[in-house]
Amino acid sequence: MNSLQKTPFPNRIWHLFKSDALNISRDPILLMVTILSVIPPLLFARFSTDLDQFGQTHFSVETLSTFLAPCALLLPAYLLGWVSGFLLLEDRDDHTLLAIETTSFGKIGFFSYRLILAAMVGGGLTWFTSFLIFPNQPIELTILICGLVGAQTATVALILLALASNKVEGLALSKLLNMGILFPIIAAFPSPWRLFGGVFPSYWIGEIYMLSTATYIPTAISIFIAFGVHLIWLAAMLTISIRRYEHL
Amino acid sequence: MLNVEHLKFRYAKASEPTLHDVTFSIDKGEVFGLLGPSGAGKSTTQRILMRQLRGYDGKVQMFGQNITDLDRTFYDRIGVSFELPALYQRLTARENLQLFSALYSGATMPVNECLALVDLEEDADKRVESFSKGMKMRLNLCRALLHDPEFLFLDEPTTGQDPARARITRDLILRLKAQGKTIFLTTHNMAEADEICDQVAFLHNGRIPLIGSPADLKHRFGKRTLEVTTASAQPNQIYEFAMQDIGRNQEFLELMHNDDILSLHTKEASLDDVFIKVVNQ
Numbered sequence: 001m002n003s004l005q006k007t008p009f010p011n012r013i014w015h016l017f018k019s020d021a022l023n024i025s026r027d028p029i030l031l032m033v034t035i036l037s038v039i040p041p042l043l044f045a046r047f048s049t050d051l052d053q054f055g056q057t058h059f060s061v062e063t064l065s066t067f068l069a070p071c072a073l074l075l076p077a078y079l080l081g082w083v084s085g086f087l088l089l090e091d092r093d094d095h096t097l098l099a100i101e102t103t104s105f106g107k108i109g110f111f112s113y114r115l116i117l118a119a120m121v122g123g124g125l126t127w128f129t130s131f132l133i134f135p136n137q138p139i140e141l142t143i144l145i146c147g148l149v150g151a152q153t154a155t156v157a158l159i160l161l162a163l164a165s166n167k168v169e170g171l172a173l174s175k176l177l178n179m180g181i182l183f184p185i186i187a188a189f190p191s192p193w194r195l196f197g198g199v200f201p202s203y204w205i206g207e208i209y210m211l212s213t214a215t216y217i218p219t220a221i222s223i224f225i226a227f228g229v230h231l232i233w234l235a236a237m238l239t240i241s242i243r244r245y246e247h248l
Numbered sequence: 249m250l251n252v253e254h255l256k257f258r259y260a261k262a263s264e265p266t267l268h269d270v271t272f273s274i275d276k277g278e279v280f281g282l283l284g285p286s287g288a289g290k291s292t293t294q295r296i297l298m299r300q301l302r303g304y305d306g307k308v309q310m311f312g313q314n315i316t317d318l319d320r321t322f323y324d325r326i327g328v329s330f331e332l333p334a335l336y337q338r339l340t341a342r343e344n345l346q347l348f349s350a351l352y353s354g355a356t357m358p359v360n361e362c363l364a365l366v367d368l369e370e371d372a373d374k375r376v377e378s379f380s381k382g383m384k385m386r387l388n389l390c391r392a393l394l395h396d397p398e399f400l401f402l403d404e405p406t407t408g409q410d411p412a413r414a415r416i417t418r419d420l421i422l423r424l425k426a427q428g429k430t431i432f433l434t435t436h437n438m439a440e441a442d443e444i445c446d447q448v449a450f451l452h453n454g455r456i457p458l459i460g461s462p463a464d465l466k467h468r469f470g471k472r473t474l475e476v477t478t479a480s481a482q483p484n485q486i487y488e489f490a491m492q493d494i495g496r497n498q499e500f501l502e503l504m505h506n507d508d509i510l511s512l513h514t515k516e517a518s519l520d521d522v523f524i525k526v527v528n529q
Binding site: 003004005006007011012013015016018019022023026027094095096098099100101102103104105106109110 | 298323328330334339343346347350353356358361396
């Protein structure tokens with residue numbers, strides 16, 4: 001055992017990423033969901049005019065696509081978050097998390113890597129899709145929205161890990177969790193009561209895009225609160241996840 | 249290398265402590281076996297030593313320091329092989345080891361070299377989901393050795409392995425000991441503990457009522473007699489002689505001239521006998 005080799009940190013992260021990519025590519029459902037996460041925003045961008053016509057004809061709503069655009073932006077976050085959360089649940093079910101905790105990287109390091117990766121993929125994807133959905137949006141807002149969608153991706157992953165006991169429960173919970181995709185629509189109601197929706201992280205994208213003409217909070221403050229709510233959820237879910245792991 | 253003094257632990261919401269007063273020490277290069285029935289507290293002890301459980305009373309020192317004072321590089325110095333395979337099922341053996349190599353800040357062994365230790369080189373590119381339980385356990389052990397740790401925690405390392413493979417694993421453990429590694433073994437397999445441990449401790453109801461070398465314990469709990477079986481009668485005739493002054497025992501000496509001797513056995517206890525006595529006390 002003399003030929004020990006030290007791997008530089010960036011190469012170590014690359015190995016982890018490669019392993020995750022292989023792991024996903026060998027599970028048909030995880031692979032399908034990952035690929036599908038790209039499709040909804042593309043479809044939305046392609047058919048938004050048709051959607052507006054449909055809204056006008058059937059509901060007398062002139063710009064239906066405007067109300068649904070934030071939901072289209074959030075869909076990849078929910079799908080990619082589910083993939084990331086499901087991988088973490090699998091790590092807990094198959095005891096690999098236990099083995100990871102006995103390495104110098106540790107479970108906190110591994111959670112951080114997985115969540116940052118999920119956030120980067122979710123946010124990165126939004127970078128492209130937001131140009132399709134909101135082509136005239138200022139670049140500063142696009143960057144902030146990418147950050148929010150990234151945070152939303154990590155939040156979905158952690159909610160699954162924190163609240164589901166196993167993969168089966170994770171599947172059931174994800175159905176309930178997916179309702180969050182529709183929460184931005186709450187921001188379309190012209191009433192201050194809608195701000196109660198702000199306890200849910202996904203609500204804030206609707207508020208930022210000002211789905212209602214009645215505004216109660218300036219956009220800059222909305223963005224600030226949105227990041228705060230996401231951080232609170234992330235911290236709470238991380239705490240519950242770690243406690244849950246310690247009681248295994 | 250490891251020093252545990254008056255270790256006590258109670259799980260939150262439990263009415264009784266899991267560990268009452270556990271004391272033992274392990275020297276460098278020693279194979280230490282922690283034996284005991286299910287629920288005795290073996291896993292709890294191991295989890296405390298691996299810094300997976302906090303809130304204990306007593307003193308636990310490893311590598312000359314309190315384990316609570318050690319940083320995460322502690323895990324570069326220990327290797328852990330769990331009782332259940334902790335592996336990525338959809339990845340191959342090689343991919344699993346590459347992934348785990350990335351989780352250590354220190355240097356790691358080349359994957360092929362590591363797989364050769366447990367005779368899995370030819371299966372390196374097979375997915376773990378196609379492995380038998382024995383193969384998974386060997387890969388589990390391989391993962392624990394990947395970063396060439398000084399101290400190894402091995403939990404039932406030969407589970408699911410056929411006798412020939414289990415022999416290879418036991419030989420590997422003895423080779424690791426010869427290289428100066430310290431090994432903490434938890435097992436239900438008394439024959440295995442007898443063969444590879446320098447010292448064994450019986451953990452029962454959260455206490456260690458008995459600790460010592462396997463040879464010493466077998467003598468302490470056995471009879472100092474010799475059993476001789478001959479084929480001079482049908483069924484085979486069995487004689488038992490006290491070991492005291494056996495060289496001057498005329499009946500024994502005469503029997504030794506008998507061509508029909510089938511077997512000679514000293515009647516020291518097996519570790520199984522010691523285990524049963526400890527558990528029934």
